[in-house]
Amino acid sequence: MKLRSTRGGPAVSLETALVKGLAPDGGLYVPESLPSFTPDDFGDVAARAVAIQYLTPFFAGTRLADAIAAIVDETFSFPLPLVDLSAQVSAPLHVLELFHGPTAAFKDVGARFLAACLSRLDAEVDDPRPLTILVATSGDTGGAVAAAFHGRPGIDVVVLFPEGRVSPRQQHQLCCWGDNVTSLSVAGGFDDCQALVKAAFTDPTLSTQYGCSSAFCINIGRLLPQSVYYAVASIQYCRKHGERLSFAIPTGNLGNALAAVLARAAGLPIGDILLVTNANRTVPDYFATGHYEGRASIATLASAMDVGDPSNMERLRDLFGEAQALRELGLDAVSVDDTEIREQIRRDAARFDFAWCPHSATAMYAWERHLDDAARSAPWAVVATAHPAKFETIVEPLIGDSVPVPPALADLLDRPATFSRITPSLDALAEALP
Ligand SMILES: *Cc1c(COP(=O)(O)O)cnc(C)c1O
Numbered sequence: 261m262k263l264r265s266t267r268g269g270p271a272v273s274l275e276t277a278l279v280k281g282l283a284p285d286g287g288l289y290v291p292e293s294l295p296s297f298t299p300d301d302f303g304d305v306a307a308r309a310v311a312i313q314y315l316t317p318f319f320a321g322t323r324l325a326d327a328i329a330a331i332v333d334e335t336f337s338f339p340l341p342l343v344d345l346s347a348q349v350s351a352p353l354h355v356l357e358l359f360h361g362p363t364a365a366f367k368d369v370g371a372r373f374l375a376a377c378l379s380r381l382d383a384e385v386d387d388p389r390p391l392t393i394l395v396a397t398s399g400d401t402g403g404a405v406a407a408a409f410h411g412r413p414g415i416d417v418v419v420l421f422p423e424g425r426v427s428p429r430q431q432h433q434l435c436c437w438g439d440n441v442t443s444l445s446v447a448g449g450f451d452d453c454q455a456l457v458k459a460a461f462t463d464p465t466l467s468t469q470y471g472c473s474s475a476f477c478i479n480i481g482r483l484l485p486q487s488v489y490y491a492v493a494s495i496q497y498c499r500k501h502g503e504r505l506s507f508a509i510p511t512g513n514l515g516n517a518l519a520a521v522l523a524r525a526a527g528l529p530i531g532d533i534l535l536v537t538n539a540n541r542t543v544p545d546y547f548a549t550g551h552y553e554g555r556a557s558i559a560t561l562a563s564a565m566d567v568g569d570p571s572n573m574e575r576l577r578d579l580f581g582e583a584q585a586l587r588e589l590g591l592d593a594v595s596v597d598d599t600e601i602r603e604q605i606r607r608d609a610a611r612f613d614f615a616w617c618p619h620s621a622t623a624m625y626a627w628e629r630h631l632d633d634a635a636r637s638a639p640w641a642v643v644a645t646a647h648p649a650k651f652e653t654i655v656e657p658l659i660g661d662s663v664p665v666p667p668a669l670a671d672l673l674d675r676p677a678t679f680s681r682i683t684p685s686l687d688a689l690a691e692a693l694p
Contacts, residue, residue, distance in 0.1 A: 370485055397421050477515070550584065
């Protein structure tokens with residue numbers, strides 16, 4: 261399958277889009293066309309079989325086509341369960357838990373897929389310079405990418421995170437690697453980190469010296485495997501209950517939600533898709549007014565979603581049109597603020613003996629408070645994007661109890677951590693690069 265830039269220019273192969281990340285014209289790569297499945301096409305609905313079948317058309321004609329099964333096995337090496345909450349809430353509600361990977365957030369899926377693909381392509385890229393992956397992170401992406409690429413020969417990772425805007429355990433996960441991973445604390449917000457990564461790409465000196473760097477957060481290699489868990493959950497649900505499953509998705513840069521929209525457009529039995537932001541209201545305001553206006557991000561409890569100008573909006577609008585057309589596709593967007601996040605975490609700990617991370621709590625709040633009874637009588641899955649133990653400084657005081665740390669996270673917290681501080685300028689970044 262070929263991909264094109266959202267800003268025009270010639271189509272490129274999947275290999276090029278994976279290695280380059282961003283198109284030379286500054287646009288984002290999108291598939292030229294999408295596969296067209298029907299639920300009946302999936303004979304075997306086991307997760308591995310659905311993953312391979314869903315990804316096959318995207319890999320057709322690429323050098324990775326023969327490696328799909330191996331790439332799927334390396335990526336999906338942990339469970340992504342759809343947990344039934346119906347009895348507790350007296351409505352057909354499930355939780356899609358995406359936090360059982362090595363760094364306890366859904367970013368592990370995209371990071372591991374990209375590492376599996378790039379480590380196979382790097383040997384073939386006709387360029388002796390090491391591949392440098394620059395990652396701007398609002399907290400979880402950087403740790404997932406560092407974990408996925410740590411120790412891979414010929415690939416360097418540079419993680420940029422906003423100083424003081426990530427949780428202590430997130431920061432530890434960003435900084436506990438060493439070797440081929442460099443961790444930089446940037447005096448600014450996530451948007452400054454993201455702008456710095458984009459600027460590094462177009463800077464003549466840096467892009468010559470470091471060659472084919474790749475900006476992870478906007479890489480198409482994040483979207484493809486994220487669509488897989490929506491494909492698996494919806495097809496398994498449909499096979500069992502004969503109904504489409506709708507999703508409420510905690511949203512920042514819109515990479516997770518766009519993956520669901522892609523899976524739906526490719527014919528998977530997905531119903532409505534509710535984009536749930538924190539107090540950064542850019543996307544809900546766009547759905548309400550039809551007028552898109554990116555802005556500076558504000559800090560919230562769901563810090564991995566503190567994005568004021570989501571990069572994947574460019575892909576969403578390019579592929580599927582403007583607000584009115586997006587509504588007709590079953591999309592809508594709502595905002596949930598910090599008071600509501602706190603309220604949901606407290607209430608559900610008392611009701612179900614169950615802790616949400618602050619990001620996942622936004623989606624549960626939206627399902628409960630923004631949908632009417634008719635909407636809630638249809639099957640929904642609230643998407644849980646991170647484990648609450650990553651945000652224990654927020655969650656534990658609210659629930660008045662400790663949150664057990666999953667073993668993989670405990671291992672990382674035992675490693676020593678170091679990082680350097682930089683100002684948000686290209687000169688400072690250039691000096692800090694390996
Ligand atoms: C990154 C992240 C989000 C937002 O995902 P996007 O793909 O940027 O919309 C939500 N929750 C958690 C825990 C995250 O790490």
